[in-house]
Amino acid sequence: MPNGVPEMIHANRDEVTYLKASVELNFAKSQQPTIRLGGNKQMKEVKNVTVAGCGTIGSQIAYQTAFKNFNVTIYDIDDTAIKAGKQRLTNIAKRYRDDLDLSDYQTRMIYDNIHFQTSLEKAVKYADLVIEAIPEVKEIKSDFYKKIAEFASEQAIFTSNSSTMLPSELAEDTGRPEKFMMMHFSNEIWKNNSAEIMKHAHTSPQTFLTVEQFAEHIGMLPLPLYKEHPGYILNSLLNPLFGAAQRLLIDGIADVETIDKTWMAATGAEQGPFGSLDAIGLETVYHVSKLIGDSGDESSKQIAEYIKKNYLEKGKLGAASGEGFYTYPDPVFKDTDFLL
Numbered sequence: 361m362p363n364g365v366p367e368m369i370h371a372n373r374d375e376v377t378y379l380k381a382s383v384e385l386n387f388a389k390s391q392q393p394t395i396r397l398g399g400n401k402q403m404k405e406v407k408n409v410t411v412a413g414c415g416t417i418g419s420q421i422a423y424q425t426a427f428k429n430f431n432v433t434i435y436d437i438d439d440t441a442i443k444a445g446k447q448r449l450t451n452i453a454k455r456y457r458d459d460l461d462l463s464d465y466q467t468r469m470i471y472d473n474i475h476f477q478t479s480l481e482k483a484v485k486y487a488d489l490v491i492e493a494i495p496e497v498k499e500i501k502s503d504f505y506k507k508i509a510e511f512a513s514e515q516a517i518f519t520s521n522s523s524t525m526l527p528s529e530l531a532e533d534t535g536r537p538e539k540f541m542m543m544h545f546s547n548e549i550w551k552n553n554s555a556e557i558m559k560h561a562h563t564s565p566q567t568f569l570t571v572e573q574f575a576e577h578i579g580m581l582p583l584p585l586y587k588e589h590p591g592y593i594l595n596s597l598l599n600p601l602f603g604a605a606q607r608l609l610i611d612g613i614a615d616v617e618t619i620d621k622t623w624m625a626a627t628g629a630e631q632g633p634f635g636s637l638d639a640i641g642l643e644t645v646y647h648v649s650k651l652i653g654d655s656g657d658e659s660s661k662q663i664a665e666y667i668k669k670n671y672l673e674k675g676k677l678g679a680a681s682g683e684g685f686y687t688y689p690d691p692v693f694k695d696t697d698f699l700l
Contacts, residue, residue, distance in 0.1 A: 406574060407431055410487040412504065414445025416641045416680055417521060418493030420549045423452045425491075426473035427550075428578040433475045435483035442476050448680070449474070456550060484512040489574060491543065493521040496647035501525070502533045509535035517567055519543040523595055524648050526588045527560035538564040543571055544592050545580070547639050555580035556592040598636075602645075605633035606663045616685045617692065625699050635693050638684035642671050645678075 410433045411422040418434070426432045436442050453467040477483035484490055490512065494504055505518065512518070518540045520530060531537035541563045546552040555575035559568050568584070575582040583593060591599055605623075608614050614622075620632025637645050646667045653661030671677070671684060678684035679691075692698060 406488040406570070408433070408486050408488050410435060410484050410490045411493060412436075412483070412490060412508075413493035413495075414441060414448065415493065416448070416644070416678075417545055417547065417549075418491075419445050419448040420452060420547070421491055421493060421521065421545055422474060423449055423456070423470065424549050425578050426470050427456070429473065430578070431475075432473055433477055433483050433487070435477050435480060438478055442478060446476070455548075459551060480507055481511040484508045484516070487512055487516050489571075490516060490518045491521060492519065496522060496524055496644060496651060498525065498529065498651075501530055505530055505533040506535075509533070515539075517570060519571060521545055523592070523644070524590065524651055526590060527558060527563065528588060531560055531562060537562040539567050541567060541571055542592075543575060544594075546594065549580070553580050554583055554594065556583045556585060556594060558585040558588060558592060560588055602633050602637060603659065603663070605637075606666070607659060609634075610662060610666050617698075620693055621699060624693070631693055634685040635691065638678040638686055638688075638691070641678045641680060642667055642684050643677055646672055 408431045409425050411418050411425070412435045414422065414434050414436045422432050422434050434442070434445060436445055449471065453471065456462045456467055456470075457464070490508060492501065492504060494500060501520065501522065508518070514536070516536075516539070518534050518536065520527070520540075520542050521544055522530075522542060523544055525542075527540060527542050531540050534540045537560070541560065542556070542558040544556040544558070546554050557568070557571050557575060572582045572584060585592060589596065601623075605619050608619055609616060616634045620634050623629055623632040631639075646664055649660045649664035649667065653659075653664050675681065676683045679686075679688045682688050686692060
């Protein structure tokens, strides 16, 4: 065989594998479930999804949605934020390969479904569904919705991943309260696949059903809330735990590792409350605590101040930044002898 032929055959095999993955993805797109917005004469398929905010959860929502063959546009405020978001997507792709046994070609095809924008107008212009995952600051969210209301189509549905705010607090800012509601995801959504969906008094039944159906189509377990409730279901259960853990730390009762060891040993959990807070991200923890503190809860106010002074101001933002309550990528709570 002439020199170079084996290498050529090897390269062609790689190309064939890539093309095969492309064909499989295109076939999957052709089989994409039909999700329709609105009702009767103004029905429209959901194909284009815009995720606003490429932080810890926003990047996961975008990747999972692209994984399920929707066209995804990620919006963030500038090129620096987009660059950070792309790095998060690279990290997420590795988790999908490890946890879901996907190939490099499959994760590459998922990435091909994702586009990036720093222009808000361009980001939402063709969106059928907008999922907002920006900071938990009411003024920022209100301003965001007022802006996209001018750019998005009249039929587009808006949803927020806010973990603390009620939909009625933002509904009027959207200019389409009947097409607005909450859709809250858990961290590591490819494994913890819950989507809490919460309406407000003026959310239309069609919007509620469409969002519920969309959540199911991207592999989530839809968890409908029929009334507004601060903290949804999950955070209503978790917040007392996180608050108690942080209080024990701030009051000098016990240190981070001891508190987490107590929870892990007693319940069999894989991580304790502080490991969970690191995964959520300490900026989010701060904003949530500050929001509750500003409403008059003194304990939450103290927690927010403690997180800001001891962690955020030192660049310790949680697992995503490499350090929070623990140091990553190998936190000590994952050591086999942590509970010995």
